[in-house]
Amino acid sequence: MNDTTEVMILKQTDYRERAALVTVLSKEYGKLTLSAEGVRKLTSKNAGALIPCTKASVTIDYSEGRTMFRLKGARTVKAYRNIHKDLVLSAAAGVLSEIADQMTYTDHDIVSAVHTYTLLEEALDLLENNEKSDTVLALFLSTMMKNAGMSPNVDECVMCGRTNAAAVSVRDGGFLCDRCAAQAGIPPRSVTELKRFRLISKAELKHYPIVKESTERTIEDLAILLEILNRHAGIEIRSFSLYQRVFH
Numbered sequence: 154m155n156d157t158t159e160v161m162i163l164k165q166t167d168y169r170e171r172a173a174l175v176t177v178l179s180k181e182y183g184k185l186t187l188s189a190e191g192v193r194k195l196t197s198k199n200a201g202a203l204i205p206c207t208k209a210s211v212t213i214d215y216s217e218g219r220t221m222f223r224l225k226g227a228r229t230v231k232a233y234r235n236i237h238k239d240l241v242l243s244a245a246a247g248v249l250s251e252i253a254d255q256m257t258y259t260d261h262d263i264v265s266a267v268h269t270y271t272l273l274e275e276a277l278d279l280l281e282n283n284e285k286s287d288t289v290l291a292l293f294l295s296t297m298m299k300n301a302g303m304s305p306n307v308d309e310c311v312m313c314g315r316t317n318a319a320a321v322s323v324r325d326g327g328f329l330c331d332r333c334a335a336q337a338g339i340p341p342r343s344v345t346e347l348k349r350f351r352l353i354s355k356a357e358l359k360h361y362p363i364v365k366e367s368t369e370r371t372i373e374d375l376a377i378l379l380e381i382l383n384r385h386a387g388i389e390i391r392s393f394s395l396y397q398r399v400f401h
């Protein structure tokens with residue numbers, strides 16, 4: 154039987170001659186891999202709908218217990234044209250997709266897949282409207298980390314519990330007080346930097362309008378959150394280095 158479902162395209166990799174494997178996120182079925190025959194031919198009528206950072210409607214023959222399906226048809230629902238024509242925005246969207254892909258497991262956990270889908274849609278809409286990409290990314294990641302129970306501890310020193318924060322420790326996953334930071338050889342940060350990191354770590358993407366008003370650049374906070382993700386979950390977001398190069 155044919156099922157048509159709305160998906161976010163996360164990733165496309167070459168597969169055999171002229172074919173591609175497309176990783177998608179569906180609200181109904183979670184994360185799926187679709188094999189798309191002939192998609193790399195320029196004339197393929199499905200190709201446009203299968204570009205990463207596109208919302209598409211795909212037709213597959215769904216059956217429970219499997220996560221890979223042959224794609225029978227695809228149609229673009231939302232193309233995010235503004236993102237795709239801008240270097241910084243498309244690099245930012247690449248980071249979003251990679252985070253969504255790497256932090257979603259193909260284990261039929263529909264609840265978390267729905268959260269991620271909704272969050273990704275919200276973040277792409279903000280980028281499409283030319284909002285601040287570094288803050289959108291930082292809040293997207295901090296919400297994803299919160300949902301995964303991986304938020305850094307920014308309420309007290311992770312080592313001794315004192316509340317006078319002086320530094321951020323990636324290794325310990327949160328704030329350190331002046332004494333513990335000195336002991337660990339971690340350089341102190343300014344009060345402004347600590348406050349901003351605390352705000353980013355506590356806020357969610359829905360707080361974007363408030364955070365945007367109260368912060369300037371948040372790319373360093375994003376970088377620290379990515380380091381924590383890498384250190385504590387072993388997840389490395391490779392597309393971030395391209396984003397860092399094009400971001401000003």
Ligand SMILES: [Zn+2]
Nearest residue numbers: 310313330333
């Ligand atoms: Zn301490």
